[in-house]
Amino acid sequence: MEKPIIVVGLGEMASVFTRAILRLGHPVFPVTRNTDMEAEARALAEPAMVLVAVGENDLHPVLEKLPAAWRNHVALLQNELLPDDWKRHGLENPTVISVWFEKKKGQDYKVLVPSPAFGPAAALLESALETLEIPCWEVADEEELLFELVRKNLYIVTTNIAGLVVGGNVDSLWNGHNALAREVASEVLDIQFCLIGQELDRDKLIEAMVEAIQGDLEHKCMGRSAPGRLARAISLADEAGLAVPKLREIAASQS
Template identity: 60%
Template sequence: MKEPVILQGVGELGGVFARALLRAGHPVYPVTRDMDPRQVEAEYPEPALVMLTVGEADLHPALEAMPGAWRQRVGLLQNELLPRDWEAHGVDNPTVIAAWFEKKPGQDHKVVIPSPAHGPAAGMLVEALNGLGIPAREVTDAATMRFELVRKNVYILTTNIAGLECGGTVTDLWRDHQELARTVADEVMDIQAWLTGEELDREALINGMVEAFEGDPEHKNTGRSAPVRLARAIEHADAAGLAVPKLRELHARQTG
């Protein structure tokens, strides 16, 4: 029998990872909201991976409460994820995946583009997801993974925030509102550069975003989390002293 995996957060995406890992032969043990992770850790102190599939708002509390024996076995997949998120909790070498697929209630998973993964258990996750028909690939260096995380963030934030003004799909956004998309993306990249302390190739990030547009051309721009993402972007801009005039204009419309 292969090593067990702990899965903390058993929502839609968590269910996909559970199914993939089980099919690959790994016993999967869930940690739900009403369970104390310390009790599970006492029984399984050395799992192959402790996969956090909680929502973005629950990530930091989950990392804060994570038992010490698990901290070097962490797997992360949240949107808007960056190294500062895990480093703040003393996690220095997690397994990280930019999950470019979605799972909604009552529907099977939908793939946008292959999902890159990096870290100690990346190969295991890639093998498991590929076995479920979800394309994934292993990234061998941390710098490339940082780029992939920022790329995902630029896609999510640009589509959500620009979509507050234009609605529609990513195809509509890029075909009919490209100036808006590029302006929002550029200000998002200003924020990402401050958050990471690293200025990445902006045209490569734009090209990566467009590749994702082409991977799921009918993807809707704006979901329920869009206003929260915009408000959080403004908070980061304020902390960084960034002007981000378009984001502030859109935020004023949302809150005014």
């Protein structure tokens, strides 16, 4: 029998990964809010992977309570993820995947572009997702991973925040309101670069975001999380001393 895999969280995204992992032949042990993780870790001290599939708001509380036996097996998939999110918990080499498929209640998954992964269990994730014909690829190094994480954040935060103004889908946003999208994207990148402590190639990131937009032109710009993403972006800008005038203008228009 293949080594067991722990899945923390039972949401929509966890359901896709669980199905893929089971198809690959690994037994899956779910962890919920009510699970005694320390007790589970004593019984399952050497899993192949501990996939933390909770939402971004629950990530840090989960990582704070993660048993020591599982810390070298962690895999992360959250939106708005950056290296500080795992390093602050003393996790130096987790597996990280930037998920580029969506899964909504009552609907099966929908792929935008291939999902990049990096870390000890990246090949495992790639093989698992392959069983569902979800494209995934391993990035070469931490530098490439960082680019991919910022790319995903740029796409999500830009489309969500600009969507608060214009609604609609990413096609209408990029092709009908390009100036707005670029202005928001520029300020989002300002925040991202402060968070990672370095500048990346802005033009390449915009090109990579557009590639994702073209992967699903009907993708809705915003959902329930959009107001929260805007508030979080402004809070991060405040901490970094960034002006972000367009984001503040949008926030003012929503109040």
